[in-house]
Amino acid sequence: MKRVALLLSAVLVTGCSLPLRMVPDNPIPISNSFQPPLDGVVAGLVIGAAAWYVLDPKAPNWEVKTMRLDTERVEIRLRKKRFSTGGDGEAQWLFQQHAREIADRNGAGGFQILSYTEEIDSETTFARRLTRGVVRLLPPA
Structure with missing residues (x-):
């Protein structure tokens, strides 16, 4: 960019x-x-x-990246667009939605949030919101 x-x-x-x-x-x-x-x-x-x-008003407000840490844990990172109209309060909901999708895709019985943080990145003139967390995939019931 x-x-x-x-x-x-x-x-x-x-x-x-x-x-x-x-x-x-x-x-x-x-x-x-x-x-x-x-x-x-x-x-x-x-x-x-x-x-x-x-x-780009039609682009998604959040960019989502996931990284598998080991067989049980997955890190989820959300990064908000610099210029957006709304979507400030949806980080936790979006995080949980992606954790649920990852658990379903891997056949897990659910997930447990091990860590969750929200930050403001102000590396340039325009700040952007960052959210990251780690979830543990639970064994199937």
Whole structure:
């Protein structure tokens, strides 16, 4: 993600310093009173596409990773998107749902939560929520 942001920044800075006009600024005649310049429309579309890529409202709010520690224990890590609309209170529910799915998939009789933590990762300007925990798979009943 950092590479994409760096590349996008470099392209934008380079584009702003070029004397050539890649897109003519001819007005688009939509109506007599509204004729936006073509370069403004193109710039708006590019900025909108970049914002959509970063925000991506249809993407899941949480990224889930699981790692098998041994035959009985599984670590579950949840990482929330930096930019999201809602989903702040669903970490524990989502953690338990994934633990239940793992137990069902492995034929276990259930699971026991051995550890569970919620954190805020603020490595950049925008913080993100992290949740991690370890569950023990119980033998079948």
